[in-house]
Amino acid sequence: MKHKIFTVLVAAAASLPLAAQQTTINPYQYRIQKEVSARKGAVVSAHPLASQAGLLVMQKGGNAFDAAIATQLALAVVYPNAGNLGGGGFMVARLANGKTISLDYRETAPAKAHRDMYLDAQGNVDGDKSVNGHLSSGVPGTVAGLFETLPYAKLPFRTLIQPAIDLAVKGFTISQREAASLNGLQQDLKKYNTQSNALMRDKPWQAGDTLFQPELGATLLRIRDEGAKGFYEGKTAALIVAEMQRGGGLITPDDLKSYRARWRTPHRFMYKGHEVVSMPLPSSGGILLHQMLKMVENKPLPSYGFLSPMATHLMVEAERRAYADRAEFMGDPDHVAVPEKQLTSEAYIKMRMQDYVAGVAGKSSQVKPGVVRKESEETTHISIIDDRGNAVAVTTTLNNSYGSKTFVGGAGFLLNDEMDDFSAKPGVPNMYGAVGGQANAIAPGKRMLSSMTPTLVLKGGKPFLVVGTPGGTTIPTSVYQTIIDIIDFKLPTAKAVNGPKFHHQWLPDEIATEPSFPESTRKRLEQMGYNLKQRGAIGRTEVIRVLPNGSFEAVADGRGDDSAAGY
DSSP, rough: OOBBBOOOOOOOOOOOOOOOOOOOOOOSOOEEEEEEESSSSSEEEHHHHHHHHHHHHHHOOOOOHHHHHHHHHHHHOTTTTTTSSEEEEEEEEEEETTEEEEEEEEOOOOOOOOOOTTOTTTSOOOHHHHSSSSGGGGGGGGHHHHHHGGGOOSSSSHHHHHHHHHHHHHHOOOOHHHHHHHHHHHHHHHHOSSSTTTTTTTTTOTTTBEOHHHHHHHHHHHHHTTTTTTHHHHHHHHHHHHHHHHHTTOOOOHHHOOOOEEOOOOOEEETTTTEEOOOOOBBBBHHEEEEEEHTTTSSSHHHHOOTOOHHHHHHHHHHHHHHHHHHHHHOOOTTSSOHHHHHHHHHHHHHHHTOOOOSOOOOTOOOOOOOOOOOOEEEEEEEEEETTEEEEEEEEEEETTTTSOOEEEEOOOOOOGGGGGGGGTTTOOOOEEEEEEEEGBTTOOOOOHHHHHHHHEETEEEEEEEOOOGGGHHHHHHHHHHHHHHHOOOOOOOHHHOOOEEEESSSSSSSEOOSOOOOOHHHHHHHOOOOEOOOSSSOOOEEEETTTOEEEEEOOOOOOSSSSEEE
């Protein structure tokens, strides 16, 4: 990032919509809006400028899919922690005609990847190699995903990418939160890069500095003019391959040229009169959400109360059992047979909860995966809706914050460290503590198991909620809790988004809680036998709720600079 001082970002927890007709984006003076009411369209994302980019193209005649493309491209510029060209993601959407679709543009392992590539001579996992630097990167899928989405949009691609180009070339002012994040990144940038890049700086970044990214702008121009080939072939591809060769990475020209996004069948199920539509494998999110919600559906959750000891106890035990199954059975369905129907069957889910004892903490040493017949949390989520009936939930990621910490020299974007989402060795946890087995072992061309959970909740066949969050393995549990908070506990949307979150993932056997988690509930859970561990913020949930009068209530999470926009 180069620097130049304009105006400092003004943060405001406003509840008013943006100007009725937005014609341009001011990248030097903008504000954060946490709650917006709208009737024609709404966007919630991790950055106010990205939300404005999505809103802008809708006001130019685009729909929710136009906004999804424009917002993702803008995030690649203004939110380098997770917005990206060098990563991947998932989309779950409902079309205006009522059809639901899901798109998988998850990264893949390079052709030269192999099962034991992160093991040392003694057979131990070298965790740094799977998390930082060139060897941690899978083949990026984001650009392919954008062009697969394009047929559902209305505007030309060059219109959708222009806000991102402008933000890269003309720059934008950064917030205090962004400045602190970039300052904390400097040592890693020096360690894991072979050339200088826009984020490097000798003196500290400050709020109000302007970030210029001319190399990223040039890459975006190539994508604008040449389409997906402007990334997977030609100059950009050559720059990626040259970077791999300088740093010992594995991605080749053939890996890039052969990458394809895949359309999947959405994972659907009913919960208390609502249809939940979520992401199927290779994301574990849809199955986990299905299992967890169904495990508690027949229990009197509303009578227990929001964040009460009994409600948290029950919900944690559902999380424990679902994540045990994740570790054993789930992986890329194109490479392994996953018993999805059994894992989500009524009989199986009932069996999984047979050993639940109210008031007594379970033990992960005793709760094993079920028996079936022989399947930084820095991510970013976008929720979008329009008045035509289109609703789009998109979650994309570089995996860790700033991915591999490695820029593609001359191209201006960071590469992912998604290879860490494979199981480097059965039984050994990854950076998020998630344990995996053979189903998620590394193999050439394979997609690594994900936790991303972009989700729609339909009521009477029409959109009711658009929801998702970043947060690594905490993603499914945050979406699960948000849905329960709204449907079961009848919470206002803002309270469901910003209320204290908790998380259990089987191993380690502990409940992670945010600092604001109720002390009375904490003490009672400890008396039951649970081990509780306080941590920082869990996720950044973005929710759009359709109200009975048909208007949209868009809420951005207060845990970051996330912002809502609508009209």
